[in-house]
Amino acid sequence: MNSAKAINLYEAKKRGRLFVSSVPNVKLLENMGVRAGTQVTVQNRYAFGGPVLLRVEDAYSIALGKDLAKQISVIKGSKDKGETLSASAPIESSEKILGTRSREVAV
Numbered sequence: 001m002n003s004a005k006a007i008n009l010y011e012a013k014k015r016g017r018l019f020v021s022s023v024p025n026v027k028l029l030e031n032m033g034v035r036a037g038t039q040v041t042v043q044n045r046y047a048f049g050g051p052v053l054l055r056v057e058d059a060y061s062i063a064l065g066k067d068l069a070k071q072i073s074v075i076k077g078s079k080d081k082g083e084t085l086s087a088s089a090p091i092e093s094s095e096k097i098l099g100t101r102s103r104e105v106a107v
Contacts, residue, residue: 004076010052010069014042018074029072032062040074 006021020038023029033056034040043061044053051063064072 006073006075008070009040009042009054009064009072009074010045010066012042012074014044016076017041019077020072021075022073024068024071026068029068033057033059034062034072 009018012018018040020034020036020040022036023034029035034054039057041055041058042052043055046053049066051065052069053061053063054069055061
């Protein structure tokens with residue numbers, strides 16, 4: 001179990017490997033893939049209270065405002081050594097997130 005202390009995303013250091021432990025209930029974050037258990041990297045934090053540039057799952061980058069970034073909790077960690085990460089919010093199924101159900105198709 002990872003015993004690392006959770007910090008808010010805005011306070012996280014650049015280039016560190018982080019995992020989201022909790023997020024506010026904001027549909028836009030969910031749609032962008034920022035949810036509990038997601039790996040993120042802070043690429044830049046702009047001066048004077050500017051946004052945080054965030055790399056999500058090594059796939060794409062998004063910018064989050066300071067106020068929103070402060071509401072996202074992250075923990076430092078690595079899944080490389082068999083660590084198990086615990087998150088305060090459960091990861092939902094794709095059916096619930098996307099509002100769809102999988103269908104069987106006869107061929």
